[in-house]
Structure formats: C-alpha cells, structure tokens
Amino acid sequence: MTTPQPQAAHPAAPQTAPQAPPHAAPGYWPGTAPAGGPAGPVGYVSPIPVRKATLMDAVSAEWTKIRSVRSTIWTLSVMVAIIVGIGLLIAAGVDASGSKMTGSTALAGGFFSVMLGMICVLTLGVLTISSEYGTGMIRTTLTACPDRVRVLTAKAIVFFALTFAITLVSTALVAMFDVAMLEDQAEFAASGGEWLKVTVGTSLFVGLLGIISLAVGTLLRHSAGAITVMLGLVLAPLVVAMFMYTESLSSVRKALFEYSIPMLLSVFYGASGESSATSLSGWDPLWVIAIAAAVALGGAYASLLKRDA
Amino acid sequence: MIELQGLTKRYGEKLAVDGLTCTVRPGIVTGFLGPNGAGKSTTMRMMLDLDRPTHGTVLIDGQHYRQLKDPLRTVGALLDAKAMHGGRSAYNHLLCLAQSNGIPRARVREVLDTVGLTAVAKKRSKGFSLGMGQRLGIAGALLGDPQILMFDEPVNGLDPEGIHWIRNLMKNLAAQGRTVFVSSHLMSEMALTADHLIVIGQGRLLADTSMADFIRQNSRSYVRLRSPEIERLLDVLAGAGITAVTTEDGHLEVDGTESAQLGELAARHKLVLHELSPQQASLEEAFMQLTAESVEYHAHSAPPGGDPRPVAGADAPPDAPPDGGAAPPGGGWGADWRKKKGS
Numbered sequence A: 001m002t003t004p005q006p007q008a009a010h011p012a013a014p015q016t017a018p019q020a021p022p023h024a025a026p027g028y029w030p031g032t033a034p035a036g037g038p039a040g041p042v043g044y045v046s047p048i049p050v051r052k053a054t055l056m057d058a059v060s061a062e063w064t065k066i067r068s069v070r071s072t073i074w075t076l077s078v079m080v081a082i083i084v085g086i087g088l089l090i091a092a093g094v095d096a097s098g099s100k101m102t103g104s105t106a107l108a109g110g111f112f113s114v115m116l117g118m119i120c121v122l123t124l125g126v127l128t129i130s131s132e133y134g135t136g137m138i139r140t141t142l143t144a145c146p147d148r149v150r151v152l153t154a155k156a157i158v159f160f161a162l163t164f165a166i167t168l169v170s171t172a173l174v175a176m177f178d179v180a181m182l183e184d185q186a187e188f189a190a191s192g193g194e195w196l197k198v199t200v201g202t203s204l205f206v207g208l209l210g211i212i213s214l215a216v217g218t219l220l221r222h223s224a225g226a227i228t229v230m231l232g233l234v235l236a237p238l239v240v241a242m243f244m245y246t247e248s249l250s251s252v253r254k255a256l257f258e259y260s261i262p263m264l265l266s267v268f269y270g271a272s273g274e275s276s277a278t279s280l281s282g283w284d285p286l287w288v289i290a291i292a293a294a295v296a297l298g299g300a301y302a303s304l305l306k307r308d309a
Numbered sequence B: 001m002i003e004l005q006g007l008t009k010r011y012g013e014k015l016a017v018d019g020l021t022c023t024v025r026p027g028i029v030t031g032f033l034g035p036n037g038a039g040k041s042t043t044m045r046m047m048l049d050l051d052r053p054t055h056g057t058v059l060i061d062g063q064h065y066r067q068l069k070d071p072l073r074t075v076g077a078l079l080d081a082k083a084m085h086g087g088r089s090a091y092n093h094l095l096c097l098a099q100s101n102g103i104p105r106a107r108v109r110e111v112l113d114t115v116g117l118t119a120v121a122k123k124r125s126k127g128f129s130l131g132m133g134q135r136l137g138i139a140g141a142l143l144g145d146p147q148i149l150m151f152d153e154p155v156n157g158l159d160p161e162g163i164h165w166i167r168n169l170m171k172n173l174a175a176q177g178r179t180v181f182v183s184s185h186l187m188s189e190m191a192l193t194a195d196h197l198i199v200i201g202q203g204r205l206l207a208d209t210s211m212a213d214f215i216r217q218n219s220r221s222y223v224r225l226r227s228p229e230i231e232r233l234l235d236v237l238a239g240a241g242i243t244a245v246t247t248e249d250g251h252l253e254v255d256g257t258e259s260a261q262l263g264e265l266a267a268r269h270k271l272v273l274h275e276l277s278p279q280q281a282s283l284e285e286a287f288m289q290l291t292a293e294s295v296e297y298h299a300h301s302a303p304p305g306g307d308p309r310p311v312a313g314a315d316a317p318p319d320a321p322p323d324g325g326a327a328p329p330g331g332g333w334g335a336d337w338r339k340k341k342g343s
C-alpha cells in the first residue's frame, strides 16, 4: 500500500473504491481502520497509495495552476500577438519604405516588438504569486506544500519554461520574416550567431526578466504595487538617464543607460550600431540579467521563508 | 495527534495567542471554542506552519508540519472558505492540490462527489456561494484522506442540510480513528458534535475538558428567588452561609442549594417569596460566562451573558465550577477567570 507508484500508472487502485453518493458520510473507503472509541488512540490508515511528494509534483501542480486561469492564457496570447503582429508591421513598413538599415542586420527589425511584448511577462510574473496572496490561495498552497523553497522553485521553473518557449516561438517567427523581407536592405547579412542571439538569447533574457517579476511579486505580495515597481525598473533608468544633462553625472548617466533593460536587450539585436552607446556586446546582457535574477530570487526565498503567509 | 506546547504568537503589541498548551487526540471530535478574536484562526495557522510562533511548538504526530513528507496525506485543513483563486474551476483547484502531493487524479472526482459539487466541477469558483466555497474547501481537506482534519468554522455559510451533513461527516471521520479539530464560536453547535472541548479567550486556555464534564459542570442548576423584602432575604441567606447574586431585573440566584431548603429557610424567617424556582442555565450561557472576561469585541447594548453581580458572600465567586472536576493543565479550567473575578 505504501509502494510508490507513478501517477499515471495506477488508475486501478483509487477507482476500485466505491463511489459514494453525494452527501454521504465517508465511511466507504475500503481498508478503513476499526472505529476508535473516544479514548482509543487508534490511527486511521488510508487505502490510497502514499508516496513522498517531490519537486516534480510541485512543478506539475504549478503547471496546472498557470494553465487553468484564463488571465494567463489571455496575457500570453496578447504577448504573442504583440511580438509577432507588431514585428510583422515593422518589417512590412521598413520593407515598403525601402530605406537602408545602416550598421545592422535584418534581424534588428524585431527589437521593438519584443520590447513591447515583454510588458506582458512583467505582469504575468508578478501575478503568478501576488494573485495567490490576493485571494488567500497562498495558504492553501503552503498547506499542501510547506516546503516554501520548493513552492517558489516550482513556480520559477514553470514560469521560466513557459515564457522561454513562447518568446522563442514568437521571436523565431519574427526573425524569419525580417530576414525574408529586409535582407536586401540590411548592411550586414545575419550570421548563425546573430540568429541565436535574437531567438534563444532574447528568450532567455525575457524568461529571466520573468523570474525577476516573480521575485518582486513574492517580495511585495501586492499585485498593483509589484507591477508598478517592475515597470519602473524597466523604464525609469532610461528616462532618468535622458534627463541627466550635467557633465559631472555623465558616468552615472552612462551606467544607467547601459544597464537599463531596453539597452541590454538591444545589444542582442545590434540595433545600437557599432557599440557606440554601450560597452556591452555579445551575450553580456544575459549575464547581467542572470545576476539580477539570482539576487532578486535570493531575496524572494529569504522573504518567503521568514514571513508569515 | 496534535500537541501544542506553550504556543505563543505576538503581532506587534497584540498577544494573539498566549502560551497555549494542549493535546488534540485521535478518535474524537475536539471542539475549539472562543469568542471573536480569541486567537483560534491564528492557532490553526501556526499548526499548519503558515505563521511562525513567537514561542512554543506544534507537533503533528511528533513532527513539525514542515517536516511532513506528504502533508495532505497527513493533515487536511479548511481555513478560509475562499482561500482559492476565483478564476480556477473547482476541478482544477483540487487537481493542483492533488498533484502537489502525488495524490491520484481519480481522488479529485471522489471528493467532489463527497461534498456534492460534481455538477459544478467545471465552473470557476468565483461564482460560488459561500456555502459552495466552503464545500470546496472541505473537499480540499478530504483530498488526501488524511488522519488529521482541521476545520476553521466549517458551518459558516452552510444551509441547514449542509450543517447537518458536516456534523455527521466530522463524527464519522472521528469514528474512523482520525483526529478531528474544529473551531467555532457556537457552544450549541459544539455540544452536538464535539467529544472534547478546548476553550480559549484572548489567546489563553480557559478550559480543556471533555464535553460530558463540561455539560455536567456547566449546565448550572440554580434557584431563582423573588421577594418584596429583598434586603432581609439577602441578610437571611448570608446568615445561613448561602451565596446569592442579584440579577439585573432584581431577582436573586442561588447556586448549590436545593429549592426546598431555601423555601424552608424563608418560612422560618417569615419571609414572603413571590418566586422560588429551580433553573437550568444553558451551555451557551455557561460558555459566555467562561469567556465573559475575555470578550474583546462585543456589542454595547448588554453585558455579555448577563453577567450577574455578586452581592452577598462575595468572597466566593457565584458560578465557580464545582470542585473535583477534571484537572487540565494550568491549574484547572477557569482558574484564570476565577482569579480575575476574585480580584
């Protein structure tokens, strides 16, 4: 009875239990322990096979959670629509104008739509956990899985995998259109490495940004607040840098500019020309965002472990 | 079996739970009673390791909750009726809980059936009534077929049929040898379901006693007296060493003395009595008296429980429980209350 069984492989065991009519007292499970008198320390032994819950169980639970809420499906659909739709519009526009794309490859056309689509990931990353705090579901979740590290890890795995997959498909589509339509206008031909950066690189980047959102949602617990903070994090550095005219602040300005999310992402697209605006190149943005995600997630684990649910 | 040892929770200045030590045993329904804000829900959250105790520990079959390998198989809990995402269907809500503990999928259908929600399994819980939400919460608690069940005010929002159903459910679960721990503020409700009582007020243990003992000790029988010569009657009673209390409406209430004896006493002193009637206080009244001192949030029209004021022989509290009862931790139940009252 205590033999571990894979979930899919034993439809027989639980189904042999007779179905109880609605509202019946649950005295119907087979193998029921003898009824204990008021003083009897008789334990109850359940007929359902027992096995130790694992991280994979938590992952499949989180997957069920994320796919069974309509707002998730909607937000992700909107994201795909933005990345692919706007990406196509831009490609068509540039193609129609016939203007030369100086200093870049045809893939650069995909940057702007990913930037916009990313907003959906920020929202969804925050909501993945803050909605649990908002509804009280978090208490149910943590009762079912008191290992809080496991809960957050499962959420992070599921959300990262989901955003990575969706971004990968969308960016690959846009890249194909861009190359097909704009190759003749671009100054350089897109190499395999550049293809990889704007698809896999961008998707990893967006996935990690999703992890940061999840972490901020865990730290703040409040949906609107955490979403605002994330939008601020993405947009503020660039805006602030633009208004720093003073010469003495130029190094701060440069750092803010370089490490702002849009500028980091743009490195993958080579959209900023011959590294005139930023000293980062190649896959550097990924390391920057990975470190940021690690720090944020570390903070989220600490907060989740320390605070009352 | 759940063991609480010196469980304490402080929220800033507020001491929500104050050194609670007690044991919840298997095979019986244990009622957890206390007025609003007594700390029942806080205690239950600490049992589930949702809130960290300021001091003290909770052991579930000798383990901390967070050490449980398959928590839902050991403990099933209903906290808030609406502790779920409204956008998720009842089926999916239970499915994700089942998956997180490796419970077979077929079990979801079973519990939906048990609580009578099969027809709305695919509906989003946002549209559920309070009672339906409560049933879904109960389904979640039953999901792992656990040996320990915890319900925080499960009858909230249930219709009479639902209340009847949950009462029987709890009794049957206990009869199967499980530990059933259920909170309520209704003594009358507990009298029908619980075999054992744990009463708290302002976070402190007020009583830890079997239901039978509680009923025996608290269905206080007393004699009600009415007389035009109330002052003389009080003197006579005091002279005979009998404690009487005057109620708000000018009656006298006497504990522990037969009405016959009181009648004869009055006759000997040629006192006119307008009423001499034996009375039986309800359990609800007993509960309210027990917790009277610790009620924080009450309406202003009347003092809770019509708390009688002691007048004669005030050294002995009028409604102190008879001695020789069960001796639970903390020097007998109501000790706290007695102390306060005496001062």
Ligand SMILES: Nc1ncnc2c1ncn2[C@@H]1O[C@H](COP(=O)(O)OP(=O)(O)OP(=O)(O)O)[C@@H](O)[C@H]1O
Pocket: B011, B014, B015, B016, B034, B035, B036, B037, B038, B039, B040, B041, B042, B043, B185
């Ligand atoms: N998270 C919290 N922060 C601050 N104070 C809290 C918190 N949770 C509970 N309290 C306080 O602790 C006390 C006990 O609350 P609790 O909810 O445990 O009472 P209860 O016995 O369940 O009451 P009720 O019968 O109304 O459900 C209350 O005074 C409440 O204000």
Ligand SMILES: [Mg+2]
Pocket: B040, B041, B042, B152
């Ligand atoms: Mg409560």
